[in-house]
Amino acid sequence: MANMSSSVCMETPHTHGHAHSYTPTTGRDFSLQMDSCMNPVLDYSAQMERYRSFANFYKNGAAPFPQAAKIARLATPIFPSPMTPWSCDNGMLWGRKPPAVNVNVNVNVNGAHAHAHAHRTAMPRAEPLNVHMPSKMSADNFLSPLSQVGGAECMNRLKVPPQSSGSGGGGGAGEAERGGATFGGFALPPGVIVMTTLHSGAGSSVATMTDSAFQIAADCQHSSSASCSGSNASTNATVSANSSCSGGAAKRKRKRCGVCAPCRRLINCGVCSSCRNRKTGHQICKFRKCEELKKKPGSTVERASSVGAADTFRWFF
DNA sequence: GCGAACGTGACT
DNA sequence: AGTCACGTTCGC
Ligand SMILES: [Zn+2]
Ligand SMILES: [Zn+2]
Numbered sequence: 001m002a003n004m005s006s007s008v009c010m011e012t013p014h015t016h017g018h019a020h021s022y023t024p025t026t027g028r029d030f031s032l033q034m035d036s037c038m039n040p041v042l043d044y045s046a047q048m049e050r051y052r053s054f055a056n057f058y059k060n061g062a063a064p065f066p067q068a069a070k071i072a073r074l075a076t077p078i079f080p081s082p083m084t085p086w087s088c089d090n091g092m093l094w095g096r097k098p099p100a101v102n103v104n105v106n107v108n109v110n111g112a113h114a115h116a117h118a119h120r121t122a123m124p125r126a127e128p129l130n131v132h133m134p135s136k137m138s139a140d141n142f143l144s145p146l147s148q149v150g151g152a153e154c155m156n157r158l159k160v161p162p163q164s165s166g167s168g169g170g171g172g173a174g175e176a177e178r179g180g181a182t183f184g185g186f187a188l189p190p191g192v193i194v195m196t197t198l199h200s201g202a203g204s205s206v207a208t209m210t211d212s213a214f215q216i217a218a219d220c221q222h223s224s225s226a227s228c229s230g231s232n233a234s235t236n237a238t239v240s241a242n243s244s245c246s247g248g249a250a251k252r253k254r255k256r257c258g259v260c261a262p263c264r265r266l267i268n269c270g271v272c273s274s275c276r277n278r279k280t281g282h283q284i285c286k287f288r289k290c291e292e293l294k295k296k297p298g299s300t301v302e303r304a305s306s307v308g309a310a311d312t313f314r315w316f317f
Numbered sequence: 318g319c320g321a322a323c324g325t326g327a328c329t
Numbered sequence: 330a331g332t333c334a335c336g337t338t339c340g341c
Binding site (some may be wrong): 252253255273274277280281282283 | 331332333334335336337338339
């Protein structure tokens with residue numbers, strides 16, 4: 001409550017144009033971004049700009065970041081050590097989080113077949129977890145992922161093993177990239193994939209592409225094969241069957257795709273209308289709202305089950 | 318049963 | 330189009 005209100009209050013000064021210390025064009029680590037990122041990578045950039053001011057506020061310690069606790073809780077299991085595993089300033093590690101995701105891209109996550117297709121079955125669930133320097137984590141929380149990626153176009157996604165969630169998660173554990181990969185100059189720890197934005201052109205190295213491509217390919221397979229098979233994806237066979245296959249059941253809740261940028265965000269911004277209005281609004285943070293779910297159900301239903309694969313690819317290309 | 322979040326309609 | 334509120338679904 002208190003936190004919440006404080007964050008709400010923050011909105012006023014910025015909205016009225018007070019500059020604070022926010023100087024977008026001179027930001028030390030935004031030079032790159034400002035240089036080449038004006039092209040619309042994601043329309044998040046604009047919105048992120050807006051929220052950057054909030055970040056600065058929290059960064060300056062003017063008030064505790066509303067979700068600092070949550071961040072800490074989420075970050076800990078991934079990198080117990082106080083060190084950031086790599087030094088990509090514009091990178092972002094993606095940790096996994098439990099919430100259910102669209103079956104279509106998530107099939108057999110629990111699969112006993114984890115060995116058979118030992119690829120990124122776990123990834124679709126991955127959600128963003130900012131692991132920049134722990135100290136600035138809270139501050140950069142809701143701005144680094146999408147705004148900075150626009151500049152350096154470097155997103156690292158970490159597939160975290162279904163941490164101890166014994167529930168059949170075992171398969172996902174080390175299943176992914178056991179060997180690890182290299183990205184640019186630094187090595188990626190096993191379980192990490194790198195995403196890049198399309199227009200980066202030469203920027204997207206083979207290493208990055210291969211890894212993500214593999215990831216997506218895996219998703220696609222699952223997507224198509226599970227489209228209407230009433231898969232034994234344990235939990236939600238019912239849902240998928242109802243909503244996208246039988247076509248009979250009218251209004252089943254759609255599920256987040258789990259692979260789009262918003263889906264992979266891990267924490268709520270705390271300042272958007274949805275966050276502020278969570279009590280009564282019952283809506284997910286606007287920055288976490290699945291791109292697919294934003295679309296009209298009519299235009300998305302099929303995509304989820306059949307076109308999903310291609311669409312997923314389009315996300316990268 | 319509870320919390321998260323989707324669907325929807327009313328309102329601005 | 331964005332916000333708000335409510336009902337509802339869904340996973341745990
Ligand atoms: Zn939010
Ligand atoms: Zn999504």
